[in-house]
Amino acid sequence: MLEGQVAVLSSGYLGPEEVLDVLDAMKKSRLFRHDQYSYILYPNKQLPGFFEKNRIPEKSVQKSALLTKMVQDGHPGIVEKDIDGIYHFNGNFKNADDLRTALDALVDTEYAALAEKDRQLVLDIFEEVFNHKAFTGRSGTFFGYEGLGSIYWHMVSKHLLAVEECCLRAIENASDAQLSGRLLEHFYEIMEGIGVHKSPALYGAFPTDPYSHTPAGRGAQQPGMTGQVKEDILSRFGELGLSVKNGRLRFNPCLLRKAEFLKNDKVFEYFDVNARLQKLTIEKGGLGFTCCQVPVVYRMAPENSLTVRFADGTATSFESLTLDEATSRKIFERTGEVALIQAGIKESILR
Structure with a gap:
């Protein structure tokens, strides 16, 4: 069950070695869909046909003197035997409460003593036949809408975010480089599986459009924005290295790949804090994004550094990748005082 794995991974309870064991096992499990290179919500299964349901094993009937x-x-009140010798519970029973009502109705009949003696046994047989406790809703009964064999993209993005958190913890705790590298391989693989770089033929739709799920044997279905966007934004911020500690904005792109830096000059368009469209040329070898509508430009450099350029034309430099609290507050509060942040990133930090 993907939800359970994601919950454990994001809990912070597992160490990096245990996280890697879980991720390796998931990749080899029935949760992994090779055609989409991603993970389904539950392992797929073959549902029994209509005539295979509500069949009571003969040995179970023989356990109960009442039945x-x-x-x-x-007497067909609780169980009856069909012409093929197969036993079935009363077809009018919707649940165990209906069975209890039928057992209660035997109190003034010749079956009263047996009904009292076998009451729990009959209820247990009913549960064995229908296995209600294993019912998981549409995920275990539908063939679409996050049903059997379906990838639920929001949960995959939750998975990505959980693995990212595990990667960051491993790196910050100076775990073994090979171990951290293997965790990162899983992170990048899960990201690729989400599909923004897939072909329309494989994805089943335009890969940049949001879709709820992908059923078994079909492309993406049920278009529309879901909560997935929240996890994807958080994951991207984590990949870019944004974090806040003690009120200070920090840039540590230890998950960011060098391949993402521009191969040619490009014009970056964004809306500033006053909702005005702005254009900024980012040169080859740079990377741009916004934080609280303030443009941030990364460039590879010999040493880590930050330069904050203010709207009044002044500038402040930092010899690390962490801003002071006052400057951070101006960015968070969108005062308009900070016009641009330029970050020099040591190449050794990047992937």
């Missing part, structure tokens, strides 16, 4: 007696008497 045996009622079948012999031809």
